[in-house]
Amino acid sequence: MSSSNHNTFSPRSVLEKEKLNGSNFLEWYRNPRIVLRQEKRDYVLEKVLPKKYRSNAPQSEKNAWDKHSNDVVDVTCLMLATMNSDLQKQYENVASPIEMITSLKAMFQEQARTERYQMVKSLVECKLPKDDPVSPHVIKMMGYIDNLGKLDCPISQELATDIILRVTVVELRSVHHEL
Template sequence: MAANTNTLSLRSVLEKDKLNGLNFLDWFRNLRIVLKQERKLYVIEQPVPNEPSTNASRADRDAYRKHFDDMVDVGCLMLATMNPELQKQHEDMVAYEMIEHLKEHQGQARQERFDISKALFQCKLAEGSPVGPHVLKMIGYIESLSKLGFPLSQELATDVVLQSLPDSYSQFFLNFNMNEIDKTLPQLL
């Protein structure tokens, strides 16, 4: 009976913090802990073996049946701890396929975040160029990072935009900082 209570208490970690697309690494770490405790970690680490032939040994058929049953249990657990959008995307996959798909998606999101942050931090307004389109482009990058789950605070976002301006704006910086102007990014336009 105690093992059952431990299982339920560990599973509650996953239920409390459902996968939403932005918290994959934390969710995956918790999933691995739960599955390790349940002795089902192998289900997400190995693809489903081929079904044994009808003349296979009883041990082979039992091993396949256990893997299949564990795969169903783990797949249901994974789906139950995802938000509805992710459930719809993964409901026709087995546990191993879900993990592989989520890892691939996580890698793509990581690359997208890297590309956007690189573009944001490399933005520099050329001397004599209009400020409006430059700031709008930077706001777009900042909003994109936020949508990926990496929002910049208002102060940091403002600092990044101000640092992208050429030295000819030094009087504006001085006035901005001396008067403790508190503007949102669109208000900087």
């Protein structure tokens, strides 16, 4: 990638795809982190804005604080802009992205846990129907594995292969024994 292409690359279009609506927190949260990492402002999701500098502080300290303060405002607004209107109203007076994320995680963690649980359950209970071809069964299992990754519960390629082989081989043996 040339330097001119690199400078014009902006993943912000990702943020327009899906607003936080109450049922998609994990997917939504991934997108601002990607954008902020590319913009080198992801630190505001973890680093609290320190107390304002003293009047006699060195200029470098003042500049660093001003940059951090501006980034907090920009990121807060970016996050609000990517929420549906009900959530915007609920969070419009929250002062920092850290507070917003902490609150959202608390609000949606049970929902995310339930969704992950259901996906894992579907994966491990996935059975190859008698007389059905193996390929659609494997594709279905791969879909469950991909969805777990989207739910911040990624399964390594090696483990995914082991799970698919184990379930598929067990099912094939079961079908073979019936014959």
